[in-house]
Amino acid sequence: MLRTLLLLCLCTLASAVPCIRPNELHGLHETYSRSLMLAHAIHQDVLNLLAPYEEQLGINGSQVPNLFMSGLPSCAVNYIDWLSLEDAARLQQDSEYLQLFNRHIDACCSSKLQLGAEYSLPLELLQLNIRDLQVQITEQLKLLQQPAVYTAASPPAPLCNRESLWVSRMQGYIVLRGLEKCVQKVVRDYTRLRSQQQQQ
Numbered sequence: 001m002l003r004t005l006l007l008l009c010l011c012t013l014a015s016a017v018p019c020i021r022p023n024e025l026h027g028l029h030e031t032y033s034r035s036l037m038l039a040h041a042i043h044q045d046v047l048n049l050l051a052p053y054e055e056q057l058g059i060n061g062s063q064v065p066n067l068f069m070s071g072l073p074s075c076a077v078n079y080i081d082w083l084s085l086e087d088a089a090r091l092q093q094d095s096e097y098l099q100l101f102n103r104h105i106d107a108c109c110s111s112k113l114q115l116g117a118e119y120s121l122p123l124e125l126l127q128l129n130i131r132d133l134q135v136q137i138t139e140q141l142k143l144l145q146q147p148a149v150y151t152a153a154s155p156p157a158p159l160c161n162r163e164s165l166w167v168s169r170m171q172g173y174i175v176l177r178g179l180e181k182c183v184q185k186v187v188r189d190y191t192r193l194r195s196q197q198q199q200q
Contacts, residue, residue: 028143029197035136036190043183045126053173069174073097075182088146094186095137101179102130108172
C-alpha cells in the first residue's frame with residue numbers, strides 16, 4: 001500500500017514538472033552560448049556609444065554618480081535574490097528590461113540633436129542586436145515551456161529637450177548607462193544559465 005502511494009506521488013510530481021528532453025537540454029546550452037556572445041557584443045557596442053557622449057558632455061563616466069530617469073528599470077538585484085531566480089523568471093526579466101530600454105533608444109534615434117546624424121546608424125544597429133537577443137530569449141522560453149512576457153507598449157517620457165542640447169544629450173547618456181548595467185546583468189545571467197546546462 002505504501003509503495004503504491006509513493007508511486008502515485010512520483011507520478012503526480014512528474015506530471016506537474018515540464019518534461020524537457022535531452023536534445024532540448026543540448027539545444028538550450030547551444031542557444032545560451034550564442035546569446036552570451038551576442039550580449040557581450042551588445043555590451044561593447046554600448047560602451048563604444050557612451051564614449052562620445054562623455055566627450056561631448058565633458059564628463060568622466062567613472063566620476064559620474066548613478067543617474068536615474070523616470071521610466072527606466074532599475075537592474076540592481078540582490079545577490080541572494082539573483083541566485084534564487086528560476087531560469088524562466090530570469091529570462092523573462094531580461095526580456096522585459098531589454099524591451100523598456102529599446103523603447104527609450106527609439107526616442108534617442110528620433111532626434112539628431114544628441115550626437116549628430118553619424119551616430120544614428122550605430123544606435124539602430126544596437127537596436128537590431130537587442131531585438132535579435134529578444135527573439136533568442138523567446139525561443140529559449142519555448143524550450144523551457146514558458147510563455148514570453150511582453151510589457152504594455154506605453155511610450156517613454158520624452159527624452160529630447162529642444163531648448164537644451166546639453167539636457168538632451170545627458171538624457172541619452174543616462175539611457176545608455178542604464179542599458180550598460182542591464183546588459184551586464186544579462187551577461188551574468190547567461191553565464192550562469194550556460195554553466196548550469198553544462199553540469200546537467
